[in-house]
Amino acid sequence: MNREYKEKLSRKIEKNYSDLEMRIMEDIVRRIKKAGKITSTADWQINRLRILGNSSEDIEKMLKETLDASYPEMFELYDQVIDWEYVRNKDIYEQINAEFIPYEENGQLQQITNALIQQTDADLQNITQSLGFYLDYGTGKPVLTPLSEVYQKYLDAACMDIVSGAFDYNSVLRRVVTQLTNSGLRQIDYASGRANRVDVAARRAVMTGITQLTGHISDMNAEKLGTDYFEIAWHAGARPTHAVWQGRVWSREQLVTVCGLGTVTGLEGVNCYHERYPFIPGISERNWSDEWLEKKNREENTPKEFRGKQYTVYEAKQKQRQMETAMRAQREKVQLLRSGGADRDVITIERAKYQGQLNEYSRFSSKMGLKEERERIYIDGLGRVAPSKRFSGRG
Ligand SMILES: [Zn+2]
Structure with a gap:
């Protein structure tokens, strides 16, 4: 399956998470707007629970809807990979008189696929359980704040700024909106203390599984064809460390030693959508010649x-x-x-x-x-x- 097509499908899943981001931010603004109608701190004491309460139930509902919307799209993406990488390669098996086992009868491939689907599912759930924003509490330095605290502390303080008359409604609204959108909804990685934008994290979770499945199928096809060689597809604007080996033919061993297969930064690692196909020396023809690759590299590296x-x-x-x-x-x-x-x-x-x-x-x-x-x-x-x-x- 080509890279553009994969990106198009993964963008559908990404969209669920950018929608979630917008819904949460809208929810926060809605509560601030309610607080804006309150004119005294005494009224705030009475209405505080009404305005800030129920936030955890509301968030839970939004998270569940996001996950539910992502499942069918995730399954579709896996189906498509099997169709493109496995079923459509039926011909190469027939050419060499090897037996093609339909996916429905291929226990090994089914097992790998199911394990990867479970992994993707777990990753997506993990994302929805560890969300937050970078927010400035007035120190000038944004603090990574878990979603529950956003409501309990940050939003509470913002509402208090309005009802106490310390700031007018419009400036609080502008401040909160600026901070929320500057940060964007993020998945907090508690181990590293860093946070990725939620749509990026969701795409990564899905694409990691998809890329691994594609790799497994390539290995399976190569094994059937009795070759140890692969051609890696070329694409424009590849990161410099990948540009040096794309478009060329490498042995199974070189995929590891040259292209870094199995590492986070290498072939089929994070954000790598490079494809590889079985290559039979002496029979297969290369899609990209050395001269062409060198010319392209020169062009791309001329600033x-x-x-x-x-x-x-x-x-x-x-x-x-x-x-x-x-x-x-x-x-x-x-x-x-x-x-x-x-x-x-x-x-x-x-x-x-x-x-x-x-x-x-x-x-x-x-x-x-x-x-x-x-x-x-x-x-x-x-x-x-x-x-x-x-x-x-x-x-
Ligand atoms: Zn790559």
């Missing part, structure tokens, strides 16, 4: 300039992803300010900022000769956010 900075193709792609993430956060910000009933001029300024980001993204992509990947920005389904009608298409 192009944008606003005084140099970017290789790999660096430019990284920059594109960062810009897309920033734009998604800005879109969320606009939406949350709208939900919270912020002042019109505040919303206008934020929309204009988003339009500026979009323009910069277009300029950067065209200067780098890269395709814009706006579907990565519009994954939220929030519709049009940009203010100007000058730019056709979605915004």
